[in-house]
Amino acid sequence: MAGKSRNAARSSHGERREEILAQALRLFSEHGVQQVSTRQIASAVGISQPSLYAHFRTSQEIAQELCVRAFRHLAEDLSRALAGEGGRAERLRRAALAYVSFGLDNPDAYRVAFMIEKLVDHRAQAEQGPGLAAGLEAYKLLRGGISGADGTADLIAQSVWATLHGLVSLLIARPHFPWVDKAALIDAHVTRALAGLD
Amino acid sequence: MAGKSRNAARSSHGERREEILAQALRLFSEHGVQQVSTRQIASAVGISQPSLYAHFRTSQEIAQELCVRAFRHLAEDLSRALAGEGGRAERLRRAALAYVSFGLDNPDAYRVAFMIEKLVDHRAQAEQGPGLAAGLEAYKLLRGGISGADGTADLIAQSVWATLHGLVSLLIARPHFPWVDKAALIDAHVTRALAGLD
DNA sequence: CTGATAGCCTATCAGTGATAGGTTGACCTG
DNA sequence: CAGGTCAACCTATCACTGATAGGCTATCAG
Secondary structure (H helix, E strand, O other), rough: OOOOOOOOOOOOOOOHHHHHHHHHHHHHHOOHHHHOOOHHHHHHOOOOHHHHHHHOHHHHHHHHHHHHHHHHHHHHHHHHHHHHHOOHHHHHHHHHHHHHHHHOOOHHHHHHHHHOOOOOOOOOOOHHHHHHHHHHHHHHHHHHHHHOOOOHHHHHHHHHHHHHHHHHHHHHHHHOOOOOHHHHHHHHHHHHHHHOOO | OOOOOOOOOOOOOOOHHHHHHHHHHHHHHHHHHHOHHHHHHHHHHHOOHHHHHHHOOHHHHHHHHHHHHHHHHHHHHHHHHHHHHOOOOHHHHHHHHHHHHHHHHHHHHHHHHHOOOOOOOOHHHHHHHHHHHHHEEEHHHHHHHOOOOOHHHHHHHHHHHHHHHHHHHHHHOOOOOOOOHHHHHHHHHHHHHHHOOO
């Protein structure tokens, strides 16, 4: 019955943990999440590959933690946009643009949260937890900004969200598609996404 | 100059090739593309794992071939919807609904074509070829159905496409999100996607 | 029969995420 | 200071992944 609490470290104040996250973020941004191995991360940090598992239970947990932090950032952006001055339409538009900007500026986090199919099939539904939860937070803010209190707030919010997500995810996943001018596309798309919400 | 054409089989009329594709499609649907290994596919077909490489250059090529076929299917659906009877709005709506249905019915093909980041970074841009090409074909049909001939057809078409894609990809990637009634959501979303296209 | 070749096999590779179990060193308590 | 605890790290190793090398066999054209 010796100590089997080997991997139970997870001290949230660990500096090493932060260093791992920092290097992982850098490598993810450089080479894409899927192309980075645990050995690369460990090597960048200067430790052995198994040592990562003293700080994270699985390799996915690293990506997930980065994703959660990024989405906290998004939630702040949205809050700020929605709370600022201007009429409802103006604030909504600002929020929508913030959403798109966030996705394009944090493509890896965005992928982890909304574009990657986890092992959803057989595992518990809540398994994809952190990533989804962080995204849900952002969604709720959007819904709050939309709510016409007519009972269809969720339906409209989900449609608007899907509309914005569509452009972000396509621009991320297919950067070499013959897009029209991106700035004009984003502007027109956001306008169309929010049309008829009076 | 002895025969180095080991893996250069690729006889497009091979029955084995078809059998491999059929088993791969089944396994992909059951377990998800990412969770299926070449050994599983080979085992299901009844051959050894390396034998797959006599019919396909890489494992991705299998998924890509399935994806191309699925998108040929989508192009047919869209053509049929756009060519049928009814006014422009009615035909467009039918096409949009066909697009969404296709995505939800062929989530794996859809993922391969539009949701997965290939090794885009360092490789040639055209590397992601077949999947993108097949999807492009479908996009062109959509653009053709929209074209108001006012020069902004591409911008509008890309926005509409992104709008539809957004819902499809979110429903695929996040099946456990607390969605409102899906039929109602799809209906409302398509309506919003096509609003103001007169 | 001869030679080419399509299709398959076994053996093997490097690289992947993950686990097992031992070693070190800082810290706190008696 | 002695002894215990424990976080953090190591090496060795696992099962599995996609992919390659090279040899065997059956079929078919000449």
